[in-house]
Amino acid sequence: MIEKKAAKILARAIKKADPIIIAKHQHPDWDADGSAFGLAYLLKASYPRKKIYVVGDRLTKNKDFEPGTAWESKQVYPSTTLLITVDTANLERLDFKGFADMPHTIKIDHHPDTDPYAQYNLVDDSAIACAQMIVQLAQILKWKWTPEAANYLYKGILTDSGRFLHAKTNAETFEAAAFVNKKGVNFQKVNDELYVDCLKNRQWWNYAFNKMTISQQGVASLVLLPSDYEDRKLNYEQIKSALSIMSGIEEIKIWVLVVEWKNDLKVSLRSRKYDVASIAQKYHGGGHKLAAGAKLETLENVTTLVNDLNSLIVQTDTQSKKTIHQPQENKESKKHGTS
Ligand SMILES: [Mn+2]
Structure with a gap:
């Protein structure tokens, strides 16, 4: 207030x-x-x-x-x-x-x-x-x-x-x-x-969904290059909207969108639980705990980023197993939102 x-x-x-x-x-x-x-x-x-x-x-x-x-x-x-x-x-x-x-x-x-x-x-x-x-x-x-x-x-x-x-x-x-x-x-x-969308956008989402890959730990990643979107006449917001196709899926714990746009590799990270901002900081970025952004130097870094996120899931889950018998309020998740 x-x-x-x-x-x-x-x-x-x-x-x-x-x-x-x-x-x-x-x-x-x-x-x-x-x-x-x-x-x-x-x-x-x-x-x-x-x-x-x-x-x-x-x-x-x-x-x-x-x-x-x-x-x-x-x-x-x-x-x-x-x-x-x-x-x-x-x-x-x-x-x-x-x-x-x-x-x-x-x-x-x-x-x-x-x-x-x-x-x-x-x-x-x-x-x-x-x-x-x-x-x-x-x-x-x-x-x-x-x-x-x-x-x-x-x-x-x-x-x-x-x-x-x-x-x-x-x-x-x-x-x-x-x-x-x-x-x-x-x-x-x-x-x-x-929220009423046009067919062109939904076809783009459909294309993007098929390009997405998911790691064993539950990190979904989607890399969108000019060759993916050039012929589709989409603006940056429309291209980036493909991020949302990975949300709200139980098996996907963290989702990552990488868009190559005007020679930049822009990264969006989302999760319902894991502190993705802590990883974003390693890659010239930051943001909220559950919604962060970053930049990559080369496409090869996508693998490193996904590996870091896989480790984040493993570490966080091991940590919460250790503390499971001493229940406490998760203040962090109250403080941060996904705006
Ligand atoms: Mn805002």
């Missing part, structure tokens, strides 16, 4: 600011896009005279709050410029080049605050989605609502919570969802927009 004191600090900074630039992480997901646009529509409704921009890649063709091409190359920003970043844990991942030139910066995020890069860092890592935090801020600060703001923020909550299934989903999540519903969200419509 966001403290009133923290919300007031944000409100004071916003009152003094013009323009306000809202930035998010590279390759935005719906929580990043939803938080950024949700916040932009709320601020525009509440402070109609302020200039508000959303920078970086977008998930849709929405042209609102576009900064124009000149903006990012601008040498001097007015001293009243405020940058608000959403859903972005590390500065390295921020989809905005002008950070160093920003006179005022605020970070609003729900990941562990390992990189407090802004002048003010409003972080709640108990929140399932950054969008949930924006809804709470709007409630505390009594911002004006529009149906667009409500729809964008609901998409962030719905996707980061895995449709209200992931570990950190709680009463606050449902309260935020109920609140945006009263502000104009049509649950059915949003669900159809996000």
Whole structure:
């Protein structure tokens, strides 16, 4: 839950600011896009005279709050410029080049605050989605609502919570969802927009599922190369969505997706139980205990990575067998989610 004191600090900074630039992480997901646009529509409704921009890649063709091409190359920003970043844990991942030139910066995020890069860092890592935090801020600060703001923020909550299934989903999540519903969200419509898929994507999943391999210990791995996706006219998000075909399968304890994209080997690691972040750290990555990301240097490293994950399963299972007769609450799994 966001403290009133923290919300007031944000409100004071916003009152003094013009323009306000809202930035998010590279390759935005719906929580990043939803938080950024949700916040932009709320601020525009509440402070109609302020200039508000959303920078970086977008998930849709929405042209609102576009900064124009000149903006990012601008040498001097007015001293009243405020940058608000959403859903972005590390500065390295921020989809905005002008950070160093920003006179005022605020970070609003729900990941562990390992990189407090802004002048003010409003972080709640108990929140399932950054969008949930924006809804709470709007409630505390009594911002004006529009149906667009409500729809964008609901998409962030719905996707980061895995449709209200992931570990950190709680009463606050449902309260935020109920609140945006009263502000104009049509649950059915949003669900159809996000989850009704096209045949091309399902055929891609089918192809990917057949390419997946599973180790004896239960590590599923899927390596997707340009030769796999080039002829299919898929964007990065669509390619990466193949990660989800490996989830929710009893025999698969850890699942790994490696995508070769623009000369990078991007790795996504997921599990229901095992601390995959500890392995991700070995491979230029990190993240949550059950959902982490990494980068590989060569394709040969996939074997090493899978071996490390096999060992992680064996070690964790041996450890839990040893401690089985002294039951204790697993605090770790409560602290970390899969957002
Ligand atoms: Mn998020």
